[in-house]
Amino acid sequence: MASPRMIGNIIAIAAIAVAIAAIAVVWRPAIATIDPPAPQSFDSALVKRGRDLAAIGNCSSCHTLRGEKDFAGGVAVPTPFGTVYSSNITPDPETGIGRWSEAAFRRAMQSGIDRDGRHLYPTFPYDHFTNVSDQDNRALYAYLMTRQPAHAPARENQLSFPFNQRVLVAGWKLLFLRHGTYQVDPEQSAEWNHGAYLVEGLAHCGSCHTPRNALGAEKARVPFAGADVDNWHAYAINNQSPAPVPWNAEALFEYLRRGWHSEHGVARGPMAEVVRNLSEVPASDVRAIATYMADMFGAPTAERKRRGDELLAQAGSRSPQAPPANGNAAGASLYAATCAPCHAAGRAPPYGGIDLALSTALSAPDARNAANIVLSGIRPEQGEASPIMPGFADSMSDDQIAALLNYLRAQFSHRPPWTDVTGTVRDARRTQTVSLPNPPADTTQRDKP
Numbered sequence: 001m002a003s004p005r006m007i008g009n010i011i012a013i014a015a016i017a018v019a020i021a022a023i024a025v026v027w028r029p030a031i032a033t034i035d036p037p038a039p040q041s042f043d044s045a046l047v048k049r050g051r052d053l054a055a056i057g058n059c060s061s062c063h064t065l066r067g068e069k070d071f072a073g074g075v076a077v078p079t080p081f082g083t084v085y086s087s088n089i090t091p092d093p094e095t096g097i098g099r100w101s102e103a104a105f106r107r108a109m110q111s112g113i114d115r116d117g118r119h120l121y122p123t124f125p126y127d128h129f130t131n132v133s134d135q136d137n138r139a140l141y142a143y144l145m146t147r148q149p150a151h152a153p154a155r156e157n158q159l160s161f162p163f164n165q166r167v168l169v170a171g172w173k174l175l176f177l178r179h180g181t182y183q184v185d186p187e188q189s190a191e192w193n194h195g196a197y198l199v200e201g202l203a204h205c206g207s208c209h210t211p212r213n214a215l216g217a218e219k220a221r222v223p224f225a226g227a228d229v230d231n232w233h234a235y236a237i238n239n240q241s242p243a244p245v246p247w248n249a250e251a252l253f254e255y256l257r258r259g260w261h262s263e264h265g266v267a268r269g270p271m272a273e274v275v276r277n278l279s280e281v282p283a284s285d286v287r288a289i290a291t292y293m294a295d296m297f298g299a300p301t302a303e304r305k306r307r308g309d310e311l312l313a314q315a316g317s318r319s320p321q322a323p324p325a326n327g328n329a330a331g332a333s334l335y336a337a338t339c340a341p342c343h344a345a346g347r348a349p350p351y352g353g354i355d356l357a358l359s360t361a362l363s364a365p366d367a368r369n370a371a372n373i374v375l376s377g378i379r380p381e382q383g384e385a386s387p388i389m390p391g392f393a394d395s396m397s398d399d400q401i402a403a404l405l406n407y408l409r410a411q412f413s414h415r416p417p418w419t420d421v422t423g424t425v426r427d428a429r430r431t432q433t434v435s436l437p438n439p440p441a442d443t444t445q446r447d448k449p
């Protein structure tokens with residue numbers, strides 16, 4: 001029989017082992033500071049590629065506050081656990097990453113650890129950035145280190161206990177952070193592989209389009225199956241796609257490059273930002289993304305293809321509809337008076353909208369995106385002949401918009417009715433100002449009489 005003393009020793013040894021294991025999981029060393037490198041020390045071609053890569057990675061969307069200095073951080077990124085503020089990633093030596101070596105930057109991208117050795121929250125999508133190659137990290141580093149330094153101290157996160165404890169992130173990583181989730185597939189073309197590398201890595205498409213579990217990690221088993229993000233629904237972009245007309249590589253390229261496709265409509269909300277970035281990068285990168293994503297959608301079934309072809313053949317030549325069998329005359333007349341002149345008259349862009357039977361918004365699992373768009377409309381991009389639709393927030397009540405949306409759902413999709421559309425509209429109205437795609441600085445605060 002073991003003596004009490006022996007048992008005591010065993011417990012002590014076990015406790016020490018657990019502590020060492022915990023420290024091994026949690027503790028990461030600091031990486032020494034460097035003197036901020038001179039901007040001229042970076043190769044200009046590398047800096048230029050870094051700019052394209054930063055656009056593909058949407059770094060600016062999360063790290064630049066509207067109206068503030070580029071990459072100075074402080075952008076509130078909402079999570080189910082509270083708000084995390086992005087960091088200053090300008091080369092400011094005090095408050096930015098001016099004293100970070102390339103190795104420190106690479107470690108942050110690949111493992112979510114800052115220069116001091118602290119764990120970063122996965123709101124910074126390093127679960128994807130871990131796939132970025134050393135060469136591309138070098139280019140990103142060169143680009144960021146040649147930006148204008150901005151003095152902007154970090155803002156304190158608003159996270160509740162225990163989520164405000166960064167050590168917890170170490171456990172999260174142990175459970176969910178996988179390295180090498182992108183592997184070259186020798187069976188596929190170079191373009192497909194480049195697309196896979198970008199989508200699974202820098203472009204982090206899954207961070208919005210893949211559903212997450214209760215701990216905020218993407219569900220690896222259902223990639224691209226659709227998820228909610230910032231008061232929008234990021235549609236399924238796999239074989240579950242609700243799009244009435246199946247996507248193909250050509251359509252994806254157009255949509256991702258220009259933010260609009262005649263058979264699918266326009267990119268709004270958080271997706272508008274993504275396509276704005278993709279409009280600035282080499283077309284070959286966007287082609288590669290489209291090629292890979294087309295494969296993720298997969299070839300449509302014969303039935304789905306036939307239905308899509310049928311919709312396209314009818315588009316624009318739809319005759320005015322009689323009020324539907326469900327007796328929603330209010331919705332029908334709102335549509336006929338307010339929407340049909342632009343959506344059912346074959347009117348050309350920028351004012352002409354697509355035949356609504358082609359819109360993914362009306363075939364989506366909930367009415368959220370459709371409600372957002374009816375409330376806010378579509379703001380034109382500055383200086384371009386881009387689509388324009390007025391918002392109806394001030395001229396229609398929640399009940400009217402709900403009646404309209406119920407009508408559109410019944411009329412223009414083959415799916416069952418949405419539930420609690422009035423609730424969805426109310427919610428959308430409450431968050432309306434923050435979900436506008438691109439509010440110019442002077443109109444972010446709407447004046448209410």
Ligand code: HEC
Pocket residue numbers: 053054057058059060061062063077084085086087088089096097105108109114115119120121122123124125140202
């Ligand atoms: C979805 C939003 C989002 C995107 C996109 C994003 N970041 Fe971040 N990033 C954050 C947040 C939030 C933090 C702060 C995390 C924390 O405090 O734990 C952060 C932190 C960082 C840090 C650590 C800085 C420090 O001082 O600790 C670096 C470096 C960084 N991001 C670089 C980038 C680069 C480069 C890109 C583009 C390739 C990028 N980020 C894209 C949200 C984002």
Ligand code: HEC
Pocket residue numbers: 199203204205206207208209229232233234235237241242243252255256264266267268269270271274289293360361369
């Ligand atoms: C920041 C979040 C976010 C990121 C990152 C993102 N998306 Fe989206 N995406 C959305 C949202 C939200 C929508 C719905 C937009 C709308 O209603 O217009 C959308 C819509 C789409 C659509 C239209 C689908 C349809 O049937 O209409 C495609 C295709 C798409 N995204 C592809 C991509 C690809 C490819 C990437 C990566 C390069 C990507 N998205 C990255 C949020 C995102």
Ligand code: HEC
Pocket residue numbers: 264265266267335338339340341342343349350351352353354355356358359360361362370373374378387388389390392404408
């Ligand atoms: C002045 C013309 C105009 C009016 C009026 C108008 N729209 Fe639009 N609408 C557009 C344009 C332009 C677009 C963007 C191009 C596109 O996607 O069709 C658009 C886009 C949409 C979309 C998104 C289609 C997609 O999935 O990309 C929906 C849904 C929509 N409108 C619904 C409505 C409803 C409902 C009404 C009536 C309350 C309405 N629109 C009134 C011009 C208009």
